[in-house]
Amino acid sequence: MRGAKSEEAAKRRIDELVREIRRHDHLYHSLDQPEISDDEYDRLFRELKALEAAHPEARHADSPTQKVGARASELFAPVRHSSRLLSLDNVFDDASLDDWFDRVRRGLGREPTLVCEPKIDGLSLAVVYEHGRLSRGATRGDGEVGEDVTQNVLTLRSLPHRLRTTSPPAWLEVRGEVFLFKRDFRELNERLDEAGKPTFANPRNAAAGALRQKDANITRERPLDIYLHGLVKADGLGFKTYSEALAGLAELGLPVHPRAKRAQTLDEAKAFVRQIQAERHDLDHEIDGVVIKVDDLGAQQELGATAKAPRWAVAFKLPSEQRTTTLRDIMVSIGRTGAATPFAMLEPVFVGGVTVSTATLHNEHEVARKDLRIGDTVIVQRAGDVIPEVVGPVLERRTGHEHVFVMPDDCPVCGARLERHEDDAVRRCPNLSCPAQTLGSIFHFCSRGAMNIEHLGEVRAQQLLDRKLIEDAGDIFHLTAAALATLPQFKEKSIDNLLKAIDGARDRPLDKLLVGLGVRHVGPSAAQALARHFGSLDKIAEASLDELASVEGLGDVIAEAVHVYFRRESSERLIDKLRRGGVKLDVVAKRSGGPLTGKTFVITGTLSSMSREKAQERLEALGGKVTSSVSKSTSYVVVGAEPGSKLEKAQKAGVAILDEAGFLELVGGNE
Numbered sequence: 199m200r201g202a203k204s205e206e207a208a209k210r211r212i213d214e215l216v217r218e219i220r221r222h223d224h225l226y227h228s229l230d231q232p233e234i235s236d237d238e239y240d241r242l243f244r245e246l247k248a249l250e251a252a253h254p255e256a257r258h259a260d261s262p263t264q265k266v267g268a269r270a271s272e273l274f275a276p277v278r279h280s281s282r283l284l285s286l287d288n289v290f291d292d293a294s295l296d297d298w299f300d301r302v303r304r305g306l307g308r309e310p311t312l313v314c315e316p317k318i319d320g321l322s323l324a325v326v327y328e329h330g331r332l333s334r335g336a337t338r339g340d341g342e343v344g345e346d347v348t349q350n351v352l353t354l355r356s357l358p359h360r361l362r363t364t365s366p367p368a369w370l371e372v373r374g375e376v377f378l379f380k381r382d383f384r385e386l387n388e389r390l391d392e393a394g395k396p397t398f399a400n401p402r403n404a405a406a407g408a409l410r411q412k413d414a415n416i417t418r419e420r421p422l423d424i425y426l427h428g429l430v431k432a433d434g435l436g437f438k439t440y441s442e443a444l445a446g447l448a449e450l451g452l453p454v455h456p457r458a459k460r461a462q463t464l465d466e467a468k469a470f471v472r473q474i475q476a477e478r479h480d481l482d483h484e485i486d487g488v489v490i491k492v493d494d495l496g497a498q499q500e501l502g503a504t505a506k507a508p509r510w511a512v513a514f515k516l517p518s519e520q521r522t523t524t525l526r527d528i529m530v531s532i533g534r535t536g537a538a539t540p541f542a543m544l545e546p547v548f549v550g551g552v553t554v555s556t557a558t559l560h561n562e563h564e565v566a567r568k569d570l571r572i573g574d575t576v577i578v579q580r581a582g583d584v585i586p587e588v589v590g591p592v593l594e595r596r597t598g599h600e601h602v603f604v605m606p607d608d609c610p611v612c613g614a615r616l617e618r619h620e621d622d623a624v625r626r627c628p629n630l631s632c633p634a635q636t637l638g639s640i641f642h643f644c645s646r647g648a649m650n651i652e653h654l655g656e657v658r659a660q661q662l663l664d665r666k667l668i669e670d671a672g673d674i675f676h677l678t679a680a681a682l683a684t685l686p687q688f689k690e691k692s693i694d695n696l697l698k699a700i701d702g703a704r705d706r707p708l709d710k711l712l713v714g715l716g717v718r719h720v721g722p723s724a725a726q727a728l729a730r731h732f733g734s735l736d737k738i739a740e741a742s743l744d745e746l747a748s749v750e751g752l753g754d755v756i757a758e759a760v761h762v763y764f765r766r767e768s769s770e771r772l773i774d775k776l777r778r779g780g781v782k783l784d785v786v787a788k789r790s791g792g793p794l795t796g797k798t799f800v801i802t803g804t805l806s807s808m809s810r811e812k813a814q815e816r817l818e819a820l821g822g823k824v825t826s827s828v829s830k831s832t833s834y835v836v837v838g839a840e841p842g843s844k845l846e847k848a849q850k851a852g853v854a855i856l857d858e859a860g861f862l863e864l865v866g867g868n869e
């Protein structure tokens with residue numbers, strides 16, 4: 199018999215776990231700010247499930263084990279899902295997978311065929327196509343009611359706005375997982391970093407933030423992708439199995455996972471799990487396991503679901519690879535924008551396929567939140583195998599000799615007092631000529647997204663600075679072979695290569711130059727908007743704040759930053775050096791050569807997805823020409839709501855007409 203005391207303890211622990219899990223659900227689903235790893239969450243969840251099984255009388259009626267996720271937030275219009283978006287039961291080893299398979303076999307009275315798919319670490323999305331048109335995208339929310347994020351879903355490159363068929367089903371409802379490819383995630387973080395904005399810790403956080411943006415323009419800047427993994431309703435398509443459905447969806451132009459595979463036996467499914475586990479680090483997106491599903495859709499129906507998860511599917515979770523090592527020190531680096539970022543110096547450790555010896559700690563609050571102390575034994579993981587992350591300290595290994603990290607008051611490079619502005623999460627070095635900022639700026643100026651000067655990496659740039667051969671990026675264009683010959687191990691051939699690369703950069707387009715200057719908040723799209731609007735660096739430098747703010751797609755914050763930048767003496771000096779160094783300051787990239795070159799468009803009526811100016815811009819960016827009146831040479835008339843007489847004229851002249859969906863398809867979505 200169990201003692202009353204142990205019953206008491208179990209009940210207390212259950213209460214505690216319910217509270218904790220609820221808090222983490224909220225952090226994860228509503229705030230996109232998880233505090234613990236998925237593995238830790240799974241551990242809490244499993245503990246609660248085990249305790250509830252042993253002490254059913256202590257189970258809360260509304261326990262998280264009986265529900266899916268958290269409630270939808272108030273930001274978006276609510277959407278009631280036609281059927282609940284369920285979660286999946288997890289298994290962590292072969293024995294539990296065997297148990298699942300036994301239950302399925304017993305439930306059906308026969309051996310089922312299976313389908314295995316990588317389990318993507320992203321966000322679930324419910325998508326509806328009505329008569330072949332993408333009509334709705336909704337997040338999962340609490341499983342019953344989600345959020346209407348259709349505008350954002352329309353920016354997903356891989357999801358067609360129209361199905362590729364002449365006889366679409368009246369209603370097609372599918373579900374899938376929204377995520378970022380690792381490569382896109384890296385590029386996104388680079389862009390954010392270049393614009394002096396905070397970066398994301400992992401692709402999932404980036405995707406979550408993007409999908410629930412109120413401003414679809416921000417979603418557009420985050421290249422989201424999706425793979426579909428569920429079929430809810432497919433009027434008249436007559437799929438009998440999931441594998442048939444996957445092939446059918448692919449034929450309609452919908453994205454399904456290329457690695458999805460049928461398994462005739464459980465052993466084949468296990469082999470698939472092993473295979474994916476081995477290749478995990480080489481996949482182009484993050485996964486946290488493999489989903490194993492019963493293939494026959496009739497059998498799925500027969501098996502049904504519990505309150506939380508279907509009985510016909512299970513997730514084989516792969517643990518994130520974690521290792522422990524020693525946190526030798528916490529140092530602070532100063533970036534190009536002066537941002538002071540603490541980072542961990544680690545005893546080198548092999549994890550997730552690479553040796554890790556440093557890891558960013560993002561900001562001082564993160565260090566405090568994780569309670570990291572110098573000297574700690576820490577757990578390191580490569581979150582989704584992208585960025586090495588210090589998960590936290592191993593408290594049991596504390597000896598008392600560790601010490602607490604204190605953010606320095608002064609810049610570790612130039613000694614200036616670090617400053618923090620109200621609207622800024624980080625402290626920055628205010629000294630614009632701080633060597634760390636100078637080096638960062640020069641490195642950025644030469645980077646691929648900017649002036650693309652090869653053969654001038656961080657080491658060379660540092661040597662040039664040390665020898666006072668350059669002070670800023672403008673001096674690069676005044677370097678001579680004689681000056682470069684003074685660098686160590688820099689032979690004739692290397693000198694020649696570098697000088698050629700520098701010469702090639704003299705006529706880079708204005709937008710690349712603007713990105714290179716590193717004006718705060720100015721990323722590639724703002725730079726393009728500025729270049730197109732003004733046509734030369736001098737005109738941008740002279741522009742008033744009002745003129746800058748009136749540029750389409752710019753906004754007040756960027757306008758202000760640009761205005762401030764060009765009024766600095768150091769900027770004037772730099773631009774003068776560029777001019778004298780033969781750098782062209784007015785090369786605006788031509789828009790010809792796009793897929794719509796030679797096509798002429800007329801736009802009439804109101805488009806719901808973007809302004810007419812924006813539509814024109816999109817067409818022109820692809821090489822098309824936009825005119826105001828319909829003639830014989832018009833290729834297409836784009837027709838929005840309440841079109842004018844141009845529609846009639848087009849119909850009479852027999853000019854092809856594009857509705858809004860067709861237009862979006864042509865320009866590649868509502869970017």
Ligand code: IVH
Pocket residue numbers: 283284285286315316317318319320321322323374375427428489507508511513
């Ligand atoms: S099937 C009834 N397949 O994992 C739920 N889910 O942890 C059927 N997920 O909510 C889902 N990759 O959002 C399925 N290949 C895949 C998946 C997948 C990721 C997500 C899905 C689900 C969550 C459960």
